[in-house]
Amino acid sequence: MAVAARRKFRREGEERRRQDLIEATLDCVAENGLQGATVRAIALRAGVTAGLIRHYFPGKEELLQAAYATIMGRMTELAKTALATVEEEPRLRLAAFVGASLVPPVIDARTFSLWASFIGRAGSDPALGVAHRAGYLGFRDEVEALVAKVLADVGRKASEGELRRHAIAINAIIDGLWVEGCLAGDMFASGELAEIGIGSVEAMLGLSLRQGDVA
Amino acid sequence: MAVAARRKFRREGEERRRQDLIEATLDCVAENGLQGATVRAIALRAGVTAGLIRHYFPGKEELLQAAYATIMGRMTELAKTALATVEEEPRLRLAAFVGASLVPPVIDARTFSLWASFIGRAGSDPALGVAHRAGYLGFRDEVEALVAKVLADVGRKASEGELRRHAIAINAIIDGLWVEGCLAGDMFASGELAEIGIGSVEAMLGLSLRQGDVA
């Protein structure tokens, strides 16, 4: 009788394994939604057996939470990168930020799929809703600060309410273009969304954000 | 021995039952995502037993497809209603359309939850992707037509490319504000999103859309 050989394996570092499991989870969710993220599918993709998951996480729920935290962190990280442009001049900074938010890697079908999969439950899961709100408000505050600097730079005064409205609107157009770019990127020429985004912000603020036009 | 009494039931019309099952499915999906839409949960909510589902649909997959088609149809229906304003004057029509898209019932947490739950799989499921694209393009074409009328009305010429960009941008800001309104409606005053949306479109087109300002 041929005894089934026990599978060979390597011991990876703890942090490495955790990350691998999280990444495998994200892959599963991105491809087939939360439904596709079964412990067996995740383990298969991570190259381990299902039982190992419970060695690193109390349960599947906690693994999903860790995965959600990871994708949220990655998204805010991308947003920060978009914000951290080298430009000094306020208008150029704002333009660079909007533009960077509308090209890869921020525009990314996988990220969008993950966002949608998780956010779909923001209505019923309070923790998700709170997390979204925090991320959104943080993002909007950054936009508002950028806009305030731009307006100050050109010598325009804006009330608190005006600033708020500008931030909401700019945020919305970035989000809207982001969704479309992620869902159907091939419908737009390369850089077209960034172009449209910057142009729209210019129109909304009533001033040019680009070098050539700067007085 | 007390024999378990067989459950009483009524025979409903075929179309009525189908609709009830679809509505129950949407309820389940909206509350707990596609995961929550098990045949038993759906049946429970519809007030029938699980087996009945297969009397009206070949399988669960087909029921989900019918539910998706329903929510998509309902969304385009809402969009059409927003378009079917009584206003005659092109600018007022555009403003009314934008405004109607940013208040209930278009702004609706349940609808958003359903949208997100299904659209999350648009990347992997080609049928979903195609459906979204068709809906989006139809919507955008309507916006483009509206904008064209507005510009013609004020005697401005716009190239095909300009029209396209305007439609994309207006669409994006509606979508972006819609998402935020659905996810965190309580963060905005009643009518604030509509106000911001219309104001942004005015800025983007460089003209007023409101009665008082019409020349």
Place this chain on the structure above:
DNA sequence: GACGTTGTTATGCAAGTGTATAAATATTGC
């Protein structure tokens, strides 16, 4: 190089999944 630790696999289990089938009853036409 043997040994103990523990990361990892393998196996099992109870609950839940979609589906198939048969039994039962509500409804229709007479």
Place this chain on the structure above:
DNA sequence: GCAATATTTATACACTTGCATAACAACGTC
């Protein structure tokens, strides 16, 4: 009322799910 029909329930089945447990083997330590 009564039989015929097909909607609806009830039950069963094979499979998947997350989780528990025990056996195992890779690695550090002496």
